[in-house]
Amino acid sequence: MHTTVSTQRSFSLAQTQQYALPVLFALFGLIMGSWAGRIPALAECVQVSHSALSMVLLCGGLGAVLSCPLSSFLMGRIGARKSMLVSGMALLGVLVSIGLAPTVQRLMVSVLMLGITASIFNVAMNSAATRREKQTGKSELSMLHGLCCAGGLAGATLGSLMATMKIAPATHFLMLAGPLAVVLWGAFSMMDADDDVEQIKKEPFSLPRGSLALLGALGFLGSMAEGSIADWSGVFLKEHFGASDGLAPLALSCFSVMMLLSRMVGDKLKVRFGAQRLVTFGAMISASGLLFAVVSPSAHVALAGFAAAGLGLALLFPFVFSAAGAQGPAALAAVAGMAYSGSLMGPPAIGAVAHFVGMQAAIAYLGGLSLVIALVASRTRLLK
Known part of the structure; x- marks a missing residue:
């Protein structure tokens, strides 16, 4: 009887774990789509010119590039699962700071941090997904990226709806951050804690070769x-x-x-x-x-x-x-x-x-x- 109950619990846990990564990919797309959908409103809030807006957006790309050694370091120390939790919570905090930014300079700093946190989250969840592909022998990264696209479209649509309702980006992002933090924690809890132990490899970051x-x-x-x-x-x-x-x-x-x-x-x-x-x-x-x-x-x-x-x-x-x-x-x-x-x-x-x-x-x-x-x-x- 004890063996049967243990088997049922293991099967239930495995079933639960398979939903964690799809939720995380869709959540990431929703966050990034929400940010992209409110860029015009954010530019209007700080009265930024087109040329200055280009510099703001460039900060996001620069942050993404700067994040790569940091993401490698984090996954080597705490594993992909915990890296997703840390960077995901930081990403939601940065999203709120973007909405509250009172000046162009503050907005540039916040978007730089958006690039860093979003990229660490992105690399960590792709690392977890490729590990699961190796474990199961089943290709699923394309479907997961598709869910990320769907989340992005949903986020952009939500941003358009919020703009139509004249809801300020700060209010929009605050309304979004709380529920998404709960979803992020839930998805993190669903994942196998052994993933972090197996993925911790202290490899130095280097440019790709060969x-x-x-x-x-x-x-x-x-x-x-x-x-x-x-x-x-x-x-x-x-x-x-x-x-x-x-x-x-x-x-x-x-x-x-x-x-x-x-x-x-x-x-x-x-x-x-x-x-x-x-x-x-x-x-x-x-x-x-x-x-x-x-x-x-x-x-x-x-x-x-x-x-x-x-x-x-x-x-x-x-x-x-x-x-x-x-x-x-x-x-x-x-x-x-x-x-x-x-x-x-x-x-x-x-x-x-x-x-x-x-x-x-x-x-x-x-x-x-x-x-x-x-x-x-x-x-x-x-x-x-």
Whole structure:
């Protein structure tokens, strides 16, 4: 009888644990989507100019890059599970501080801290997810990244609703932080405490080398492409086609929705076709979509091109992070560092191209970047 009860408890615990990571990925997307959805309101609160707002957003990317040695250090000392709890609680505190920031300078400091805490949380939860993939032999990182996308869309929608109701960002973030802290603690409690013990390896942080450097290059190029599409797709529709304020944001919406749908089936596709083939072929689809957008006769037709780009680039990050995480937490942190540096350089580089040769050339450049991703992916043997 005692054995039966113990078996039932172990089975119940295993069932509970399988929901922890999906909850954490969705929670992270919700936090980041909520922040992104209130950027216009935050800029208005501190009366920041467009150029100054660019510097504020740059602080987030800089924080992400600076976080990589810290995330490697934390996971080496306390493990991924506790790193998620510490960085997640800090992230919620930083979110509130962003809403309360009274000046541009305070906002820049808060966004810098957002980049640091969000990146540590991101690396820790991906490290925990790749460990579970190794334990179970089952690919699931694509689905988890899809849940993160869904959380991001929900957060952005909630931000839009709060803005419509004239609720200040500070009030919005305070209303969000309390319940999400409870959810974070609950998900942390559901995870196996043995995960921390097994993941503690005091490995020094270093830049990726050899085969790992190709994964880092893929992360760098992928984040350049994703970040640039997020920042410039709407501007392209508006400047090139004269799209309305209501139509222009649909480029990013089409890109994001197709990325979400692709990630939800990515794990099954990986089993059948392999990660390397999917990332390579997907990048070629992205290149075709972006070049199609450039030659499209109207903004409505161009939306299909951005949708194709979302479909093609969707599986890059889940599979790159899965492959890097399989090499250990320090390897994942190093690859993430290269990826985050790409998000820093991408949007400004596209802005420079647009300034000198026009928006059409800038989007075509992104199509060329996708072809480079396909070439690098075809040579990256760690993608399996």
